[in-house]
Amino acid sequence: MLFEALTLQLGYNATLVAIGAMLLGISAGATGTFLFLRKRALVSDAISHATLPGIGLAFIVMVWLGMDGRSLPGLLIGSALSAWIGLLCVQWLTGGTRLSEDSAIGAVLSVFFGAGIVLLTVIQGMSAGRQAGLDSLLLGSTAGMLFSDAVLIAGGGALVLMLTLLLRRPMSLVAFDSDFAAASGLNVPRIDLATMGLVLAVTVVGLKIVGLILIVALLIIPPVTARFWTERTEHVWLIAGALGGASGYIGAAISASAPALPTGPIIVLVAFAFFAVSLLFSPARGVLSSVLRHRQYQRRVHLRQGLLALAQGQPIYEGYTLRLLQREGLARPDGVATGDGQARAAKALLDEKRWEILRGLQAHEATAARYDGLTGLETILTEDQLRDLDTRIAAPREIAP
C-alpha cells in the first residue's frame, strides 16, 4: 500500500496531494533556510498563527457578499493580509518599544490566534451549516481536496520557489553578515522584508495541507537538518529544499496509504525523522561522530602518556592506559614494555625532547604554538630541520681525560 502511494498509484487525489506537498516542502525548506541563518526562525511561528483572524474575516466577508465562504483563494488572501499585519506588529513592537523580539513574537502569535478563535466562534454562531472546513486549516486536511485547490497550492509553491531562487544571493548575504551586506549597498530592511514575504507566502500556501500550527515545522526543521551536512550557505538551502520536498512527498504518501493518518503531522514527523538521523549520524556535526572523535582523542592521549611513562621507567597505574598498551602489543600485563613498546617509547621521548628544544627557539615560534602533546614533530618539520634540532639535544659525549 505504501509502495503504491510512493509511486503515485493511489489515484488522482492522492497524487495531487503528494505533488503539492512536495512543491510546498521544497519551497518551505529553501525559504526557511534564510530565516534560520538570520536567527529569526520563530518569526514564522508568529506569521503562521496570525493567519487565523484573516481566515475568519475572509469567510465572514465572503458570506456577507453572498459568495461561498469556503472558497480557498478568498481565505488565502484574507490569511495573507492578516499575517502581514501580524508581521508588521512584530516589527513595530521590536523596533518601536524596548520589548525583545521573542516577546513580540509570542504576543503577536497568541493575541492574533485568540482573536481568530473568537472569529471562528462567531462564524459557528452565525451559520452552523456552512462553517464546516475552517477549523481544518488549523491542522491541515487533504481529504476531499478540489482540483482547483491542488493547482493553487502547486502553483503557489512553484512561484515561491522561483522567487526564492531569484532572491537567494542577496538573502544569503544578509543572513550571513548583515553589516557587510549593508556596507556593500544592499537595502537590508527591504531584503528582510522580502524574506518575510516569502515565508508568509509559504505559510499561506501550506495552510490547506499542513495547517497553520505545523507549517512552522516545514520552515524550520529542514534547514536545521541541512546545517548538519554542510558548512556552505548555498548548499544549506539546496539540501533543505531537497529534505523539505522529500518530507512533503513521503509524508503525503504515507498519509494516503492508510486511514487516520493526518497529512500535516505525518509530514512533520517525517521531517523530524530526517533531523534525528542527521543529529545522530552526520559525519561533521553528528553526535555519533563527535563521540567517536572524542574516543579517538582520548586513546591518543592515553597511548602517548603511557609510552612516555614506559620510556622514563615509571609504573603505570591507570587501567585504560595499561589495557591500551597491552592491546597494541606495547606492554605486558605487568606493565613492562615489550621490545616494540621500548622502541615506540623511545621515539615518543625523543619527540617530546625535540618539542622542548623547539620551544626555546625564536625561529620556530609559529611551530611551537602547535604543540598539543600528541602530534609527532616529524609530521610538521622537514628532515633537515629535525637534524638541526637533534644536534641541539645534549647527546652523550666522550669525556675528555
Place this chain on the structure above:
Amino acid sequence: MTGAEFVPLSLTPILIGIFAAIACALPGNFLVLRRQALIGDAISHVVLPGIVVAFLLTGAVTAWPMMLGAAGAALISVVLIEAIRRLGRIETGAAMGVVFTAMFAAGVLLLERSDTSSVHLDVEHALMGNLESLIWLEATGWRSLLDPQALAGLPPELPRLALVLALVIAFTWVFWRPLKISTFDEGFAQVLGMRTDLLGIALVMIAAIAAVAAFDAVGSIIVIAMFICPPAAARLMTDDLARQVGWSVVFATLSAILGYVFAGYGPLWLGGSDSVSAAGMIATVSGVILALAALFGPRRRGMMA
C-alpha cells in the same frame, strides 16, 4: 444581574480565568526579561502529546494523570531543546521550533490513531479550553460561598488553580532576590555564589506547572498570551521590577475579567445571540492592553529618553 444568576454561572469561570492569568503572568515577568518568552509557547504546544499519552495509559480523562503527563512532556521538551542546542550547536529559537512542532505533530497523530470518540479530548479543546463550562450549579447566590454543601460542588479546576497560584506566588516571593539579581546580571549573581543554572531550571519548571494547570482549565491560547502580554505591557509601564510585577498582575486580572465579560455579553450588546470563545477573547483583550501600553506606556522606549 443578581447574585442568584452571577454566582453559579459567571463567578467560577471568572475566578478560574483570573487565577490562571496571574499564575502565568508572574513567571512570565522573568521569562520576558530573560528573553525566554517563547518557552511558554513551546510548553503549551508539547502539553498535547503529554495529555494524550496519559489518556492512552490510563484510559480515562482524569485530571491528575493528565497533568502529570503534561508536566512530563514539558520536562522532556525542555531537556530535548537543551540537548539539541548543545549537541547540534543550533540557536535556541530553531531548536525550540524543531522540538515543539515535532512533539505537537506526534500528539495530533496519537490522538487521531487512538479511539477518543467516547471522551472529550480533541485538539480544539486543547487549544481553546472550555472556560464557559466550568460553572457552579450548586450555588444559588452569594450565600452559597458559606455553604459547605454547595462549596463541595465547585468545579475542581478552581481549587487546583488556587493551589498552583499559591505555589507560584510562594516561589516568586521566596526567590525574589535571587531571581531579580540573576535576571538582570547573571555574572554578578554567580559571583554572589548563586546557582543560576538551577534557578533557571526552577523558573522554567514553575512556568511549566502554571502552564499545565492553566491549560487544563482554559486551553493553551490563554497560557501563551498570559505568559507574555501582561508582563510585556507591564514592562512598558515602569523600570522597577516590583512595580512591573504589580502591573502585570493588574493587567492579567483585567484581561481575564474583561475578556470573559466581552465574550459572554459582547455579542448580546451588539445584537447577536450566541457568546464567543472566552479564551480567545481574554487573549485578545490582553493584546489590546499591550498595544495601548506600547502606544502610551511611559517607559515604552527604555532608558535612552
